[in-house]
Amino acid sequence: MTSSPSTPSTRPSAYPAIYEVVRRIPRGRVATYGQVATLAGLPGRARQVGYALHALRHPQDDAVPWHRVINARGEISHRAGAGLEDHAQRQLLEAEGVTFDTRGRVDLDRYRWPR
DNA sequence: ATGATGACCCAAT
DNA sequence: GATTGGGCCATCA
Numbered sequence: 001m002t003s004s005p006s007t008p009s010t011r012p013s014a015y016p017a018i019y020e021v022v023r024r025i026p027r028g029r030v031a032t033y034g035q036v037a038t039l040a041g042l043p044g045r046a047r048q049v050g051y052a053l054h055a056l057r058h059p060q061d062d063a064v065p066w067h068r069v070i071n072a073r074g075e076i077s078h079r080a081g082a083g084l085e086d087h088a089q090r091q092l093l094e095a096e097g098v099t100f101d102t103r104g105r106v107d108l109d110r111y112r113w114p115r
Numbered sequence: 116a117t118g119a120t121g122a123c124c125c126a127a128t
Numbered sequence: 129g130a131t132t133g134g135g136c137c138a139t140c141a
Contacts (some may be wrong), residue, residue: 033123045136050122079120
């Protein structure tokens with residue numbers, strides 16, 4: 001792409017690499033924040049991944065399936081005082097065939113991507 | 116400019 | 129298994 005002259009982060013969503021990786025997660029699979037960070041070339045910066053995803057404002061993103069990103073425990077992470085809106089992520093994953101155990105956790109050995 | 120927060124992670128206890 | 133403490137760095141007040 002003909003060079004992008006440094007593009008200083010003068011505005012949010014300055015993580016094209018992160019969105020690119022998330023976009024690459026196949027349907028019915030999940031990835032952890034740490035994985036996305038590493039795959040995006042930001043090893044150890046898992047927090048920035050979460051921040052970047054939050055910048056999406058959870059719209060109906062088919063372009064960036066944010067719901068396929070979960071934490072390293074296999075659980076869904078959300079802001080404190082999570083309400084009913086947070087259940088959306090679980091429902092979206094279940095709709096893709098991802099199962100949750102009684103504790104609300106996903107079996108990462110089975111659904112983690114890449115394999 | 117500093118200080119506190121945060122869709123996190125990991126090792127040690 | 130649960131808790132504690134350190135690390136990472138962009139964004140907000």
